[in-house]
Amino acid sequence: TRSTRPQRLLRAVQKKAIKGDPQSVISTIDYFCRHSEWAMNVGDEKGAILDSVVCEVSPSTALELGTYCGYSTVRIARLLPPGTKLITLEFNPDYAAVARQIIEYSGLQDKVRVLWTDGVNHIYICLVEGASGDLIPKMQELFGIKTFDFVFLDHWKDRYLPDTKLLEECQLLRKGSILLADNVICPGTPDYLEYVRNSPRYESKYFKSHLEYTKVEDGLEKSVFLG
Ligand SMILES: O=C(NC/C=C/[C@H]1O[C@@H](n2cnc3c(NCCO)ncnc32)[C@H](O)[C@@H]1O)c1cc(-c2ccc(F)cc2)cc(O)c1O
Numbered sequence: 001t002r003s004t005r006p007q008r009l010l011r012a013v014q015k016k017a018i019k020g021d022p023q024s025v026i027s028t029i030d031y032f033c034r035h036s037e038w039a040m041n042v043g044d045e046k047g048a049i050l051d052s053v054v055c056e057v058s059p060s061t062a063l064e065l066g067t068y069c070g071y072s073t074v075r076i077a078r079l080l081p082p083g084t085k086l087i088t089l090e091f092n093p094d095y096a097a098v099a100r101q102i103i104e105y106s107g108l109q110d111k112v113r114v115l116w117t118d119g120v121n122h123i124y125i126c127l128v129e130g131a132s133g134d135l136i137p138k139m140q141e142l143f144g145i146k147t148f149d150f151v152f153l154d155h156w157k158d159r160y161l162p163d164t165k166l167l168e169e170c171q172l173l174r175k176g177s178i179l180l181a182d183n184v185i186c187p188g189t190p191d192y193l194e195y196v197r198n199s200p201r202y203e204s205k206y207f208k209s210h211l212e213y214t215k216v217e218d219g220l221e222k223s224v225f226l227g
């Protein structure tokens with residue numbers, strides 16, 4: 001049977017990227033998506049905005065909803081200081097398998113630890129297979145996470161709002177937690193935008209950009225939880 005797009009993207013990384021070099025993995029994926037096959041990675045233009053927010057927040061705990069091939073996982077993890085806990089959730093086992101290999105190829109595998117390892121000098125990336133709706137309520141029990149400093153939303157667009165409300169209900173957000181949402185224009189997340197822009201519990205800001213690898217408008221919404 002024909003390979004899948006994530007498998008072809010992985011093969012391009014294994015063929016062209018420098019093993020152990022996260023930036024090379026990122027550039028290879030961007031080149032592949034621009035010149036061979038488009039794929040729904042956050043991409044280089046919005047990725048630069050993601051980078052700047054991650055550097056500004058310098059989170060000690062971070063959550064990514066929707067790993068897909070691991071492109072934004074690598075983008076985020078390469079900027080995190082040692083001792084950070086990054087949890088990324090992916091419920092499609094085939095995508096999770098590709099993401100695991102891309103994360104490992106980027107040299108972050110020595111930082112990929114199951115979260116309860118007591119090492120203190122590594123970034124912990126835990127790629128958990130499962131649906132955010134089931135896993136978010138278990139963050140404390142499974143990973144000892146009290147609150148997330150940073151959340152990157154990039155999964156099904158109609159799940160941004162319910163999962164944000166779930167994070168609030170599970171008290172996984174604290175005063176100052178930052179939510180960064182991809183695709184708030186294209187494909188669009190109207191109910192989520194309306195919520196974070198009108199709720200007194202959030203201070204929201206739109207970062208105008210373009211849909212990955214295209215000239216179509218898209219952007220990221222950065223929302224600070226006010227507690
Ligand atoms: O649809 C887009 N992203 C979805 C990502 C889904 C990934 O996340 C995983 N996932 C989904 N829900 C959950 C979940 N929980 C929710 C269910 O329980 N728990 C765990 N994992 C989950 C999927 O398995 C995928 O791996 C998109 C589209 C365009 C686009 C724009 C223009 C076009 F013309 C075409 C496409 C551009 C983008 O940047 C985009 O991100």
Ligand SMILES: [Mg+2]
Nearest residue numbers: 042154182183
């Ligand atoms: Mg996206």
